[in-house]
Amino acid sequence: MKLRPYGDTLADGKVQLSFTLPCDPDATGIEAAKQLAKAMGMIDPGVVQAEKIGEGFGFFIVYGSVPFAIDTDKIKVEDVATPTLSREEIESLIEKELGRDVVFVGASTGTDAHTVGIDAIMNMKGFAGHYGLERYKHVKAYNLGSQVANEEFVRQARRLQADVLLVSQTVTQKDIHLRNLTNLVELLEAEKLRDQVILIAGGARITHELAKELGYDAGFGPKKYAEDVASFAVLELIERKKSVK
Amino acid sequence: MNKLNLDQNVIATCRQLAMGIADDIHEFIHKHTTVSVERTVCRLLGVDGVDRFGVPIPNLIVDDIKDRGDLSRGVSVYLAAGLKATGMDLKALVKAYLQGEVQLGSDPLPSIKETLGILEPYYAATLKQIKDNRGERENRKQKYGQKPTEIYVIVATGNIHEDVIQAKAAAKAGADIIAVIRSTGQSLLDYVPYGITTEGFGGTYATQANFRLMRAALDEVAEAENRYISLVNYASGLCMPEIAAMAALERLDILLNDSMYGIIFRDINMQRTFIDQYFSRLINAYAGIIINTGEDNYLTTSDAVEEAHTVLASQFINEAFALKAHLPEQLMGLGHAFEIDPAVEDSFLLEIAQAEMAREIFPTAPLKYMPPTKHINGNIFRAYQQNTMFNLATTFTDQSIHLLGMMTEAIHTPFIADRYLAIENAKLVQRAAKSMREEICFKPGGIIESRAKSVLAKAAELLESVRKIGLFQALENGVFAGVKRPFKGGKGLEGVIAKHPQYLNVISARMEAELL
Ligand code: B12
Numbered sequence: 178m179k180l181r182p183y184g185d186t187l188a189d190g191k192v193q194l195s196f197t198l199p200c201d202p203d204a205t206g207i208e209a210a211k212q213l214a215k216a217m218g219m220i221d222p223g224v225v226q227a228e229k230i231g232e233g234f235g236f237f238i239v240y241g242s243v244p245f246a247i248d249t250d251k252i253k254v255e256d257v258a259t260p261t262l263s264r265e266e267i268e269s270l271i272e273k274e275l276g277r278d279v280v281f282v283g284a285s286t287g288t289d290a291h292t293v294g295i296d297a298i299m300n301m302k303g304f305a306g307h308y309g310l311e312r313y314k315h316v317k318a319y320n321l322g323s324q325v326a327n328e329e330f331v332r333q334a335r336r337l338q339a340d341v342l343l344v345s346q347t348v349t350q351k352d353i354h355l356r357n358l359t360n361l362v363e364l365l366e367a368e369k370l371r372d373q374v375i376l377i378a379g380g381a382r383i384t385h386e387l388a389k390e391l392g393y394d395a396g397f398g399p400k401k402y403a404e405d406v407a408s409f410a411v412l413e414l415i416e417r418k419k420s421v422k
Numbered sequence: 423m424n425k426l427n428l429d430q431n432v433i434a435t436c437r438q439l440a441m442g443i444a445d446d447i448h449e450f451i452h453k454h455t456t457v458s459v460e461r462t463v464c465r466l467l468g469v470d471g472v473d474r475f476g477v478p479i480p481n482l483i484v485d486d487i488k489d490r491g492d493l494s495r496g497v498s499v500y501l502a503a504g505l506k507a508t509g510m511d512l513k514a515l516v517k518a519y520l521q522g523e524v525q526l527g528s529d530p531l532p533s534i535k536e537t538l539g540i541l542e543p544y545y546a547a548t549l550k551q552i553k554d555n556r557g558e559r560e561n562r563k564q565k566y567g568q569k570p571t572e573i574y575v576i577v578a579t580g581n582i583h584e585d586v587i588q589a590k591a592a593a594k595a596g597a598d599i600i601a602v603i604r605s606t607g608q609s610l611l612d613y614v615p616y617g618i619t620t621e622g623f624g625g626t627y628a629t630q631a632n633f634r635l636m637r638a639a640l641d642e643v644a645e646a647e648n649r650y651i652s653l654v655n656y657a658s659g660l661c662m663p664e665i666a667a668m669a670a671l672e673r674l675d676i677l678l679n680d681s682m683y684g685i686i687f688r689d690i691n692m693q694r695t696f697i698d699q700y701f702s703r704l705i706n707a708y709a710g711i712i713i714n715t716g717e718d719n720y721l722t723t724s725d726a727v728e729e730a731h732t733v734l735a736s737q738f739i740n741e742a743f744a745l746k747a748h749l750p751e752q753l754m755g756l757g758h759a760f761e762i763d764p765a766v767e768d769s770f771l772l773e774i775a776q777a778e779m780a781r782e783i784f785p786t787a788p789l790k791y792m793p794p795t796k797h798i799n800g801n802i803f804r805a806y807q808q809n810t811m812f813n814l815a816t817t818f819t820d821q822s823i824h825l826l827g828m829m830t831e832a833i834h835t836p837f838i839a840d841r842y843l844a845i846e847n848a849k850l851v852q853r854a855a856k857s858m859r860e861e862i863c864f865k866p867g868g869i870i871e872s873r874a875k876s877v878l879a880k881a882a883e884l885l886e887s888v889r890k891i892g893l894f895q896a897l898e899n900g901v902f903a904g905v906k907r908p909f910k911g912g913k914g915l916e917g918v919i920a921k922h923p924q925y926l927n928v929i930s931a932r933m934e935a936e937l938l
Contacts (some may be wrong), residue, residue, distance in 0.1 A: 195839070196839070197837070197838050197839045228842075230591065230595055230838065230839060230842035231590065231591025231592070231594045231595050231838070231842065232590065232591065232594055234591055234838060236839045236842060236843075287607075288606040288607030288610070288623065289606065290606065290687060290688060292723070293722065293723060296723075322689065323689070324607075324610060324688070324689065348606050348623060348624045349834075350578075350580065350623050350624045350834065350835055351580055351621075351623050353606070353623040353624070381832070
């Protein structure tokens with residue numbers, strides 16, 4: 178199927194856009210905004226509002242349409258391929274296929290102090306009506322909290338004999354999360370632990386695709402809960418167990 | 423004003439309980455000092471700068487005395503001993519110390535009285551500078567006049583030069599208060615970075631040089647706009663009192679300075695935090711800096727409907743600690759927030775109840791009201807709507823420090839246009855609802871009145887139970903924000919030292935004497 182934006186008529190291609198330019202919103206500023214929109218591929222852009230937002234700064238709101246169409250048949254989305262099972266299904270899979278407890282060790286790492294995300298996945302109470310890993314039978318969930326240095330995280334992973342590592346990253350300004358996530362992979366490799374764990378990243382700005390790129394086994398963003406993570410991890414553990422045999 | 427018909431006896435009981443709670447902790451506070459308290463003393467005697475490895479000189483001195491001397495006596499006597507033994511002035515002494523020509527900690531220690539005399543020229547000079555700054559602030563505020571509700575926005579680019587550009591733009595657009603948010607990780611540094619900084623994450627490092635740059639920039643816009651523009655930073659983390667000292671020297675106007683935030687949200691040891699918060703608040707009292715407390719944060723991890731009473735209880739506790747540090751009510755920017763899930767029916771009425779209740783219980787405090795953050799998602803248009811409602815609650819309940827919500831809250835630290843749109847939103851509401859407060863009263867026994875009554879009653883209950891077990895134990899049990907912290911856990915405990923009977927802190931001695 179070919180897709181174009183929908184304003185009030187199918188395929189009219191209407192889009193809206195707003196941005197700031199470091200110039201006054203005078204005639205030149207407005208023209209600059211218009212040309213910028215054209216350079217982005219908009220046809221007939223209209224600057225519907227231009228406001229001065231401080232000395233030498235203008236804010237512009239632009240409407241226009243785009244000529245492009247996207248062919249959805251050609252889209253390939255990188256997402257976690259495993260299905261999401263229920264808590265009961267996961268518990269019985271662990272019991273039948275693994276026959277032992279699965280150890281999850283999680284933290285909000287580096288200088289990140291946000292815990293609500295990792296707590297949502299791990300704590301008993303869970304989030305938005307989805308129970309966390311602590312509530313699961315045959316799961317040992319260790320939530321190390323926030324601001325955990327990667328070195329410390331790796332040390333704990335070894336001590337607790339983690340099967341699954343859960344890393345949460347919320348602050349992304351200046352790409353701090355990329356540096357921190359990459360550093361963890363390097364540490365795990367240096368410690369020869371990388372292949373012995375399932376490594377999972379999560380956070381508001383984390384996608385599966387990004388996590389894979391950084392050398393993680395999976396990534397989970399908003400609207401993902403304990404059962405999504407546990408399904409992936411347990412199925413992957415079973416898979417790995419089989420391939421060892 | 424008593425629009426909510428609150429029971430004044432319950433309020434008085436809460437105050438009494440909170441003071442009892444703070445009294446207990448103060449027994450502990452007065453028996454201890456910390457490395458950051460001692461570094462602050464160095465700073466307020468005029469010791470500043472870093473060595474060739476970039477280590478701040480106050481850290482060098484205090485660590486040295488901790489290793490080789492007896493820090494339980496305080497750094498003051500050691501500095502006085504060095505001055506006495508060498509006959510140098512402090513500047514020369516520090517220089518010789520850095521070059522390894524003199525050692526601190528090996529000279530015989532002078533008496534308390536003698537120490538006060540030897541150090542007098544140094545602390546008298548910095549304390550005078552702080553008082554002058556206070557006077558300067560008062561003069562300027564008088565000259566420009568002040569609004570009852572001030573618009574507060576943050577800048578957080580990581581680069582102080584970029585922050586300056588954005589702060590000036592925000593002030594021109596109508597902001598009265600500019601906060602420079604700190605970089606992630608700074609609260610856990612046991613030293614204050616030095617000099618102008620251009621790289622931070624989620625915020626910009628708090629350094630004295632950065633303070634000075636921003637202060638000058640804001641004074642410049644203030645002149646052009648004919649409005650005082652206040653500058654805010656964070657006296658939290660492991661260097662609370664040092665930041666307060668730097669802020670006092672650079673005429674900052676407001677500091678985030680909660681008595682428990684570090685414990686709950688940064689896992690900083692509770693003993694360390696309570697000792698540090700006292701000295702930092704004492705400095706703020708002396709400098710006329712408004713403190714802001716962090717109760718609003720509780721609602722980011724706990725539910726705003728269920729746990730509203732923890733916010734109020736904590737406000738009472740923060741008030742008690744502030745009083746103990748000689749802060750008058752005019753400097754107590756107690757915090758609270760508009761964080762109820764908008765999916766809840768009548769959530770706006772519950773927000774009004776909470777905000778009005780805070781206003782009535784703390785009538786002269788410059789309350790800091792925080793916008794919705796937790797229930798903001800990537801739908802910036804919905805966020806703008808939520809912020810409009812928050813702005814209406816602010817104007818209607820006459821809050822003092824109005825921290826604006828950003829439509830991009832769930833996405834990034836604010837862009838320049840986000841801030842502008844937020845300011846426009848607030849100004850529009852302020853204008854449109856200017857006299858609403860005088861016009862509207864609440865239905866007796868209605869949703870708003872009943873809600874405030876029940877939150878107050880629950881806060882009293884909570885304070886009662888905290889009073890029984892003590893605040894240390896309450897924090898171990900996780901009463902605030904649902905976060906449990908062990909008495910001996912967290913960061914910074916190694917920097918806590920029991921005071922010697924001959925302990926002396928020349929700065930607090932002098933400040934306490936003057937503020938009493
Ligand atoms: C609550 C909050 C706080 C609280 C945190 C309390 C706590 N204990 O966590 C407090 C007030 C302390 C706080 C502080 C700061 N915050 Co904050 N905070 C938020 C806020 C409002 C909500 C975040 C949240 O709790 N979301 C709810 C959870 C459940 O969502 P989530 O994390 O996405 O988690 C879900 C998924 O992503 C996933 N998930 C998450 N982690 C993981 C991990 C794994 C392994 C898996 C599988 C899944 C998974 O599962 C969860 C459920 O679906 C956001 C704004 C917003 N509305 O998003 C800002 C925000 C995240 N904070 C921000 C900033 C900058 C900070 C500070 C750095 C500010 C400062 N300079 O002081 C400080 C942190 C200092 C530090 N050292 O980190 C910015 C980040 C900007 C960016 N993109 O870089 C935001 C976006 C606000 C903003 N616009 O400026 N913050």
